[in-house]
Amino acid sequence: MNPISDKKFPWITRNRYLIAGPCSIEHYDQAMSTAGFLSGLPQMAIYRAGVWKPRTRPGQFEGLGEKALPWLQEIQKKYNLPVAVEVAQAGHVEKALDAGMDVLWLGARTVVNPFSVQEIAGALKDNPVPVMVKNPVNPDINLWTGALERLINAGVPAVAAIHRGFYFFEESPLRNAPMWEIPIELKRRFPDIPVVCDPSHICGSTENIPEIAQKALDLEMEGLMIEVHPEPGKAITDAAQQLSFEELTSILGRLKIRDVNAKEQHSNRLDRLRLEIDKIDTELLEILTRRMEIIREIGLYKKKHNITILQSGRFREMISNRLERAEKYKLERSFLLKLLQQVHKESVRLQQEILKDDSSQKNE
Numbered sequence: 001m002n003p004i005s006d007k008k009f010p011w012i013t014r015n016r017y018l019i020a021g022p023c024s025i026e027h028y029d030q031a032m033s034t035a036g037f038l039s040g041l042p043q044m045a046i047y048r049a050g051v052w053k054p055r056t057r058p059g060q061f062e063g064l065g066e067k068a069l070p071w072l073q074e075i076q077k078k079y080n081l082p083v084a085v086e087v088a089q090a091g092h093v094e095k096a097l098d099a100g101m102d103v104l105w106l107g108a109r110t111v112v113n114p115f116s117v118q119e120i121a122g123a124l125k126d127n128p129v130p131v132m133v134k135n136p137v138n139p140d141i142n143l144w145t146g147a148l149e150r151l152i153n154a155g156v157p158a159v160a161a162i163h164r165g166f167y168f169f170e171e172s173p174l175r176n177a178p179m180w181e182i183p184i185e186l187k188r189r190f191p192d193i194p195v196v197c198d199p200s201h202i203c204g205s206t207e208n209i210p211e212i213a214q215k216a217l218d219l220e221m222e223g224l225m226i227e228v229h230p231e232p233g234k235a236i237t238d239a240a241q242q243l244s245f246e247e248l249t250s251i252l253g254r255l256k257i258r259d260v261n262a263k264e265q266h267s268n269r270l271d272r273l274r275l276e277i278d279k280i281d282t283e284l285l286e287i288l289t290r291r292m293e294i295i296r297e298i299g300l301y302k303k304k305h306n307i308t309i310l311q312s313g314r315f316r317e318m319i320s321n322r323l324e325r326a327e328k329y330k331l332e333r334s335f336l337l338k339l340l341q342q343v344h345k346e347s348v349r350l351q352q353e354i355l356k357d358d359s360s361q362k363n364e
Ligand code: PEP
Pocket: 023, 024, 050, 054, 106, 107, 108, 109, 134, 164, 201
């Protein structure tokens, strides 16, 4: 069993996988009509709403604060929905717990700061409720899992991770880079912590939400956190990415929920194909080992004859020669480039070790 947590997050199941609600609560009618609509969806698990909003620049709408908490209590009772709010300070936790909020979540800007996370964990100690933790803004998996650990150590009964993408500098149609390998690695390290994907904050607009949501489900993520607003164009925060009721209904109708566990009828065929993959991976490992053995020999030669590790002309030639063959081998160029760069990086590291190590020369 994983050392971090063996407790499943309540409410999220295979069929009820949706955490949805407005980015921020702006007024009573908006909070209520959104809850009324969402409570009718069979996929609905938890109502999310921002009450304390972290804003990038001062002077912007920072949420209604505790004034909105009684409305959330009303939603719990009237629509029988568990509710989740974002907390960023111990004071928020106290107010949210006093108001009987079912779930709390930590935002991406809070998770970057271990002092804030520890303060929140401390405030939860006497009265813990389930907590969801967004990934930090920067792609640092240890910061993300570190926040989960701080909460579990404080006695939080169940945690979930929310994948909302990572800040990146380049122009892109997405607001935040998904970097899927990071949540996948989190799942590998902590198989018992459910991962929920937040396509709204990854996309930053409504356009790519269906594709990102489907990909998340196909990558075995347990839930989706999606922002909805009765009139997205008039939303005070994150207007471009909030879905209208109709848009959300249409997206949910088109999402494919695929089998997580391959059933009997698939298992023979899948087992056979997986066996082939296992064999090919063994061959790949053997080939890599052979390559690295030659790299070591070259390293020893370079050391003896005082030649630099990096011969950039040779590196360029090697990359372009391999990339020219990408099409023939039906391999995506960008994938092949990344693979060759990784292999080369490891080769350089090996040779650096050889050049550092005086004993290798004596052994020659
Ligand atoms: C939010 O969920 O509205 C929010 C502020 O998200 P994030 O912390 O991912 O930026």
